[in-house]
Amino acid sequence: MLMRYSPFKEIEMLEREINKMFNDFFGNVGVTYEYPLIDMIDTNDAILVYAEIPGINKDDIKVKIHNDVLTISGERKEPELPEKANCIIREREFSKFMRSVRLPYPVDVNKVSAEYKDGILKITLPKKEEFKEKEIQVSVE
């Protein structure tokens, strides 16, 4: 195949090759996890979902339910810093995030409530009446 010689193309190809090697080698080392981390608790009449999202504005969190899938999304923004601040340690992460979890039971979407306190988002999802555990008294004679 004939191709016009382009030095930039060569560099681009080399760069792609190096990136691929780098990813193959280090790709499995980094621990990846989904963000935010979630606890889901099944109580008798509701499903409680706790998500760990410290340092975010309440208005920057979005909670959606569609087809029994709960989606939490938002953006964690960097704090405002005074001028001339030099970073010495950086371990916290800032980015947009989105996570979806399938709910084990259909929930009453109109009664779902959420509150954000101390960096933890708590979502209360009441179960639909027919999925609640009921105790039935059986009288034995």
Added chain:
Amino acid sequence: MKRSRAIIRNESLRKYIMPPVDMYETPDSYILFLDMPGVTKENLNIKVVGDSLVVRGKFDLPVSKGDEMLLNEIAKGEYVREFVLSGDIDRDKIDAKLTNGVLVLKLGKSEKSKEIEIKIE
């Protein structure tokens, strides 16, 4: 039948959670940001012991009997992080503020170690 997940509830095996930290230096102070989700002001403890600054905070989620944990990813327990204070920090000028699970510590530098710009004549 419900199959419950096994959670190790052995006190001696409990580990501390190390909160991630960001640290910035400005001409007159150091600013620290610590992610400690779930910690309230009452459960937070900040101490200066000798040369080090120790931050501790407790956190747990309420689970009543009969509840089933379907997902258990959030680390619960005690947050601990220790910092060594360098000589240029004024111990009387340490401010702490906790908002939305993020602790912001401001460590003021002592007067004599502040950055001074020298004018060239």
